[in-house]
Amino acid sequence: xxxxxxxxxxxxxxxxxxxxxxxxxxxxxxxxxxxxxxxxxxxxxxxxxxxxxxxxxxxxxxxxxxxxxxxxxxxxxxxxxxxxxxxxxxxxxxxxxxxxxxxxxxxxxxxxxxxxxxxxxxxxxxxxxxxxxxxxxxxxxxxxxxxxxxxxxxxxxxxxxxxxxxxxxxxxxxxxxxxxxxxxxxxxxxxxxxxxxxxxxxxxxxxxxxxxxxxxxxxxxxxxxxxxxxxxxxxxxxxxxxxxxxxxxxxxxxxxxxxxxxxxxxxxxxxxxxxxxxxxxxxxxxxxxxxxxxxxxxxxxxxxxxxxxxxxxxxxxxxxxxxxxxxxxxxxxxxxxxxxxxxxxxxxxxxxxxxxxxxxxxxxxxxxxxxxxxxxxxxxxxxxxxxxxxxxxxxxxxxxxxxxxxxxxxxxxxxxxxxxxxxxxxxxxxxxxxxxxxxxxxxxxxxxxxxxxxxxxxxxxxxxxxxxxxxxxxxxxxxxxxxxxxxxxxxxxxxxxxxxxxxxxxxxxxxxxxxxxxxxxxxxxxxxxxxxxxxxxxxxxxxxxxxxxxxxxxxxxxxxxxxxxxxxxxxxxxxxxxxxxxxxxxxxxxxxxxxxxxxxxxxxxxxxxxxxxxxxxxxxxxxxxxxxxxxxxxxxxxxxxxxxxxxxxxxxxxxxxxxxxxxxxxxxxxxxxxxxxxxxxxxxxxxxxxxxxxxxxxxxxxxxxxxxxxxxxxxxxxxxxxxxxxxxxxxxxxxxxxxxxxxxxxxxxxxxxxxxxxxxxxxxxxxxxxxxxxxxxxxxxxxxxxxxxxxxxxxxxxxxxxxxxxxxxxxxxxxxxxxxxxxxxxxxxxxxxxxxxxxxxxxxxxxxxxxxxxxxxxxxxx
Amino acid sequence: xxxxxxxxxxxxxxxxxxxxxxxxxxxxxxxxxxxxxxxxxxxxxxxxxxxxxxxxxxxxxxxxxxxxxxxxxxxxxxxxxxxxxxxxxxxxx
Numbered sequence: 030x031x032x033x034x035x036x037x038x039x040x041x042x043x044x045x046x047x048x049x050x051x052x053x054x055x056x057x058x059x060x061x062x063x064x065x066x067x068x069x070x071x072x073x074x075x076x077x078x079x080x081x082x083x084x085x086x087x088x089x090x091x092x093x094x095x096x097x098x099x100x101x102x103x104x105x106x107x108x109x110x111x112x113x114x115x116x117x118x119x120x121x122x123x124x125x126x127x128x129x130x131x132x133x134x135x136x137x138x139x140x141x142x143x144x145x146x147x148x149x150x151x152x153x154x155x156x157x158x159x160x161x162x163x164x165x166x167x168x169x170x171x172x173x174x175x176x177x178x179x180x181x182x183x184x185x186x187x188x189x190x191x192x193x194x195x196x197x198x199x200x201x202x203x204x205x206x207x208x209x210x211x212x213x214x215x216x217x218x219x220x221x222x223x224x225x226x227x228x229x230x231x232x233x234x235x236x237x238x239x240x241x242x243x244x245x246x247x248x249x250x251x252x253x254x255x256x257x258x259x260x261x262x263x264x265x266x267x268x269x270x271x272x273x274x275x276x277x278x279x280x281x282x283x284x285x286x287x288x289x290x291x292x293x294x295x296x297x298x299x300x301x302x303x304x305x306x307x308x309x310x311x312x313x314x315x316x317x318x319x320x321x322x323x324x325x326x327x328x329x330x331x332x333x334x335x336x337x338x339x340x341x342x343x344x345x346x347x348x349x350x351x352x353x354x355x356x357x358x359x360x361x362x363x364x365x366x367x368x369x370x371x372x373x374x375x376x377x378x379x380x381x382x383x384x385x386x387x388x389x390x391x392x393x394x395x396x397x398x399x400x401x402x403x404x405x406x407x408x409x410x411x412x413x414x415x416x417x418x419x420x421x422x423x424x425x426x427x428x429x430x431x432x433x434x435x436x437x438x439x440x441x442x443x444x445x446x447x448x449x450x451x452x453x454x455x456x457x458x459x460x461x462x463x464x465x466x467x468x469x470x471x472x473x474x475x476x477x478x479x480x481x482x483x484x485x486x487x488x489x490x491x492x493x494x495x496x497x498x499x500x501x502x503x504x505x506x507x508x509x510x511x512x513x514x515x516x517x518x519x520x521x522x523x524x525x526x527x528x529x530x531x532x533x534x535x536x537x538x539x540x541x542x543x544x545x546x547x548x549x550x551x552x553x554x555x556x557x558x559x560x561x562x563x564x565x566x567x568x569x570x571x572x573x574x575x576x577x578x579x580x581x582x583x584x585x586x587x588x589x590x591x592x593x594x595x596x597x598x599x600x601x602x603x604x605x606x607x608x609x610x611x612x613x614x615x616x617x618x619x620x621x622x623x624x625x626x627x628x629x630x631x632x633x634x635x636x637x638x639x640x641x642x643x644x645x646x647x648x649x650x651x652x653x654x655x656x657x658x659x660x661x662x663x664x665x666x667x668x669x670x671x672x673x674x675x676x677x678x679x680x681x682x683x684x685x686x687x688x689x690x691x692x693x694x695x696x697x698x699x700x701x702x703x704x705x706x707x708x709x710x711x712x713x714x715x716x717x718x719x720x721x722x723x724x725x726x727x728x729x730x731x732x733x734x735x736x737x738x739x740x741x742x743x744x745x746x747x748x749x750x751x752x753x754x755x756x757x758x759x760x761x762x763x764x765x766x767x768x769x770x771x772x773x774x775x776x777x778x779x780x781x782x783x784x785x786x787x788x789x790x791x792x793x794x795x796x797x798x799x800x801x802x803x804x805x806x807x808x809x810x811x812x813x814x815x816x817x818x819x820x821x822x823x824x825x826x827x828x829x830x831x832x833x834x835x836x837x838x839x840x841x842x843x844x845x846x847x848x849x850x851x852x853x854x855x856x857x858x859x860x861x862x863x864x865x866x867x868x869x870x871x872x873x874x875x876x877x878x879x880x881x882x883x884x885x886x887x888x889x890x891x
Numbered sequence: 892x893x894x895x896x897x898x899x900x901x902x903x904x905x906x907x908x909x910x911x912x913x914x915x916x917x918x919x920x921x922x923x924x925x926x927x928x929x930x931x932x933x934x935x936x937x938x939x940x941x942x943x944x945x946x947x948x949x950x951x952x953x954x955x956x957x958x959x960x961x962x963x964x965x966x967x968x969x970x971x972x973x974x975x976x977x978x979x980x981x982x983x984x
Contacts, residue, residue, distance in 0.1 A: 053896045255898040348962045352905055356969045359909040363916045363977075375927035377936075380980020381920050388973040395965075589893055627898050739924065 049709075051630035056253065058697035059587045060608035069613040070583060076614050077168075077580040080640055087640040089173035090579055092559045095159025096477055098180045101187070102152035106463075108191060109143035110544065112136045114537055117501075121534040123522040133518035134201035135220070139194055141204030142224065145320065146231045147187045149462055150273075153327035154179075154238040156469060157266045161242065163476070163573035164260050166251035166588070168581045168611075168621035169637055171244050171711045174644045174680050179237040181648030186230035189656050193223045200224035203516060205313050206287070208298040208306045213291045222659045225288045229655040232281050239273035240718045242266050247626040248711045251572065252610060253588040254629045260571050260591070261344065264351050265330020268358040269323055274718055275362065276319040278725035283312035286733070286828060295817045295824035297733070303744035303821030307372055308736055312729060314365035321457065322361040326354055328465035329396055332418060335465075335472050336400045338569045339415040340407025343592065346399040353399070356392035364389055370441045379438050386436030393429060397422060412567060413487030417468030420495045421460050428456025431506070446516075449509025452502045459498055467494070467547070475563040476573060479556040486550040493543030500536025504529040570595035576605045584609035584696065585622055588629070615693040616703065622695055623711050632709055633702045634693045636686065643680035647673045678846055685855075685862045706865040716866055720873045723836065727877055730829045734885060737821040744820040748886040749809040757802050757809075757882050764798035765875035767791050772868045778858030788864055789851040793844040795871045799837040799878060806830055806882055829881045833874075840874045843867040901955040905966020908950050912970040915943040916977050923981075936981035943974050 047053065079088045088094065116136050119128040128136060158176050162169050170176055193199045200220045202211040211221045246267045250259065286297045287309060296302035298309050337344045344350060363385035370379055400422055409415055431453040435441045444450060467490070474482050508529045513520060520526050565574040570592030575582045584607045590596040603609060610631070611622055619637035624630055650673035657666035692700045707713060738745055748754070771791035778784040807830050810823075817827035847867045850856055856864060922935040947970060954963040 047897060056894075056896060253896050255896060256902060257898050257900050346960075348900055349960065349965055352962045352965050352969075355905065356909055356966065359913055360973060362913065363973075375923055377923040377932055377980050377984045378920055378927070380984035381916065381923065381977055384976035384979055385916060385973070388969075388976045391969055391972060628896060630896075 047630060048625040048628045049630045049632055051625075051632075053630075055697070055699055056587055058699075059610070060603040061697050062608070065607040065612055069607060072614055072617075073580045073583070074578060076617070076619055077578070079579060084640065086645050087642045089177040089638065089640055089644065091158050091162045091169050091173065091176060092477075092579060094173070094176050094180050095155060096557060097184070098151065098155030098158055101180070101184050102148050102155050105143050105147040105187060105191070106152070107544070109140050109148060110541065112140040112143070114541055116140065117534040117537040119518060120520070120530050122531065123520050123524075123527055125519060128518065130518045131197075131201065134516070135194060135197075135199040137516055138200045138203055138224070139191070142200065142228070143191065144458075145204060145324075146228050147183075147191070149324040149458070150235050150320070151183055151187075151231075152466060153266075153269065153324060153462070154235065154242070156331070156466075157242050157262075157269075157327065158238065159477070160473065160573055161245055161263060161266060162249070162581050163575070163577055164263060164571055165246070165249055165254065166572045166575065166582050166585050167245065167249035168585075168619065170241050171249055171621070171623070171635060171637075172241050172715065174638050174641060174684070175237050175241050177641075177644035178648050178677075179234040179241070181645045182230045182237075182651050183234040185649050186227070186234075186652035186655065189652060190223065190227040190231075193220075193227070198223055200227075205317060206309075207313075208287060208290075208309050211287065212298060213294075219659060219661075222288065222291065225284045225291070226655045226659045229281075229284065230652045232277055232284075233651065235273055236277055236722055239270035239277075240715050242270040243274070243718050244711050244714045246270075248623050248714060249621055250624050250629040251585050251588050252622065252624055252629055252631050254624075256627055257348075258588055258591050260330075261333035261347070261350060262327070262330035265327045265333070265354055268354045269327045272319050272323050272326070272358050272361070274721050275725060276316045276323065278722055279312050279729045280316035282726050282729045282733070283309055283316070286312070286824075289817075289824070289828060293817070295828065296821055297737075297824050297828075299821075300741075302819070303737060303741040304824065305737060305740045305821070307369070307740075308733055310369050310372065311366070311736065312733070314368045315362070315729070318365045318368065319361045321461075322357055324458065325461040326357060328421075328462045329354065331465050331469045332400060332421060333396070334569070334571065335414050335418050335468055336403050337407075337592070338472070338567050339412070339418055340404050340409055341568070342403060342407035344399065345402040345406055346395075347591065350396055350399045353392035353395040357389060357396075360385060360389040360392065364436075367436055367441070370438050371445045383436055383438050387433060390429060390433055397426060410567075412471075413482070413484055413491060414468040414472040414567060416488065416491040416495075417464050417471070420491060421464035421468065424456055424460025424464060424495075424498060426460070428453055428458075428460050432457060444509060446514055447509035448505040448513045448515060451515055452505035452509060455498075455502045455505075459502075464494075467491075470547075472567055472569070473573075474555065475566040476577075477557060477559075478554070478563055479558050479561055480554045481563045481566045482554050483550050486546055490543045490547045490550065493546065494540050497536045497539030497541075497543060500539055501533050502536070504532050504536075508533075565594075575601055583607050584612040586610070610696045610699075612696060615695065616688065616690060620693075622701070631695060631699065631701055633705050634695060635711060636688070636704060638680075638684050641680050641683070643676045647676035647680065650676065674842070681846075681863075682850075685850075704862065706860045706862055710862070710865075712862055712866060713869075716869055723873070723877065726832065727829070727881055730825065730832060731881070731884060734822070734825040734829070735888075737825060738888075741821055745822050746813065746815055746820075748888070749813045753805070753809045754883065754886045757806050758879060760798050760802040760805065761875045761878045761882070764795045764802070764878075765872055767795035767798065768868045768871035768875065771795065772864065775856070775861060775864055776859045780859050782858050783854055784856060784858045786848075786851060788856065789844065789848040792847055792864070792867055792871060793841075795875070796837065796841040796844040799840055799871070799874050802878055802882070803830060803834045803837050807834070826885055829885065833878050833881050836874045836877060840867075840871045843870055901963045904950055904954045904963035905970075908947060908963075908967045908970035911943050911946050911950075912973040912977075915939055915974050919977055919981065933981045936978055940974060940978040940981075944971075947971055947974065
């Protein structure tokens, strides 16, 4: 680890018990005192420079991608807001004909879908990509090209998806798309397909971003930034990303199943053939309710950071607040069926979900009390962010209290599907996410703009939005109590609803006026920059307020507290003068330090990729793939899919670059390795996270199988013969073994030597065995007389087979890619990042095959 | 500012406690769905609650800090309350 011999100090002895064996005494060398050589900053600027003009399409740096992302998400916020205004005009008076019923259906569906899928989740992910590298003092997040891909897929796909509204093909079944309304019998047009396939790329984009954030937060923190010293926003983004990884697979599976039913008549949700529409509700809400917390938690992280600055004191109850975030993440997965109280679930089951719905208010309450205590213990400076922060707490608490009300089963039965729910969810989402977002816009504007936003206009923006919110949504509690249902395009006069609806409409335009004023402020004052920014206008104490350029900070500081800028005012100058880690580029390439996940001890130097056209190419063709499927242009969809995969492989080609240099001095004589494999590498963490996503899809698939058996056991058929099952298991086990052997073969060769074609051929053989197993499995079920259109059992089994088939196909593709690299002499003993990734994916695929094949074949119900 | 560069908070105990809550909740729901309206589901709930309570107790015994204002203490408290909340419907509904 060190360029100098390690002395047997107390810290060194403790170091043995440290996370990586790193000697903490080495930290005493910082800040360094020797003057840095000339030209280091200029070299950093050259290495991290971005292309201009059309070249901006190829940028991958978080300063640009984060900004593009935030701007696009805000655009979708505005577009969905315009749809809301359209609906409010329609409802301003009874029996209006401003919007025809069909258009109104498309408006409320698109409003909900765009706000949830194209605004809320992407916005918090965007803010994360923009802020996290600076907050953690990393040069960038660990997979910048993945960030770029996530953004462009979202941008291109989102705009195409929204454009469906202009040709009358927008989805119209509500943002949660319940079958049988959305089944082919009742929704024969392609509007529903636009939703089901259209959000496919958004799901991919969200998961790509989540993987980036998990690895980024856990592995690229500045040295010394232990878990205890992580900014609250980083904690919140970590929980957020883990929740995405757990929750999104459920909706991915749900949308795939519903599309399979619509396109190929596989009866997952058709009760006449052993399916069940409630399966969709379980799959959707297992994602849908955590989604609310997925949106809220990052905003809560932003709030926790801003509230400390606003009150000019440390956050009260830092650890309790972190725990509250984690507990909210956990318990939010136990509340999904409170959206289904009216479906006739068993009474005790509804009780469990009701209890969990109340339990989740405990951690949310802890956070609110921490914020209030912080505000009470400090001295509030009533700036615009402060107004939005306090307003957010008020609004969120109001929404939370009505949430506890609807968590009670008898109350929910009365209020279900009425405007009371509309009022509740808007209070929660506006208070829990939109207000913190506006506070963050003002607070962090100084990081990206030459000028700060106007405080005077900001106060107007706040008060217009705050009063408008109450004028709009407070009356909806009453209209709901009076029985006005959601999603109905009009109402009859003289039912006592006229005035309340008119008031709500006036309130909606008041909010719009606030947002309009914000746009004027942006136009007048916001000027994007990556270096000459307005700076730390509100006096925050965390690392994102260090002087930065495209390369983030000049040197990567040693973190000794939670608010380093408050506790050590000299840190800014020291960082800028290069007195900390990595004050230069050691390899002449883009690079950052990878640290350990708990104590943030330096582990190795990661070489980072630069601008590339391939992420944007892959993103455009990913979006094109899904949209072509929607309009049933299958040939073009296949073409788009192939091009997208080719672009991904091409971008990956450059990311595993063997270089001559083995170690690098990252400052003060501390030497670390360059690019490693295995559990210490960031790639290992990313692949494992992806495996969790894939595993969750498989798990939810098995859940669907068992759920349908529980509802319709009468249609279940016996599995094929046991000997066949044994053969399939043997093939998969052999595939697992060959993949393992491939890595061993590479490791057994002398270091730096080309290992021959053996390793990749073993990997390819492993992939072939996986393909053989899936073929045998498929043929076995077909021979038993079961088909995917026969029953819910057949549909779920063949869906699982198809999923495993796709996994095996990806494994095959990866093995061929490995072979191509090997042919080019890029596979070098004793370890290779590419081979490590391919082999571990194949091993995962084999295990997934076993987990999917055996239960359905051995399940006693069959 | 501190020169201690090691994480000093026991995050593992609250994570395990909340995992116990998650397992308890999932199994209770599964039992109530497999045996709807039957006494069996309630007995299973009682047994699972006893097991979960026992694990929480063990975690509490081993926790670095048991104060309610510490991360392990609060995590254990939230998990215990959650488990108690979840069991209530099996008794009352």
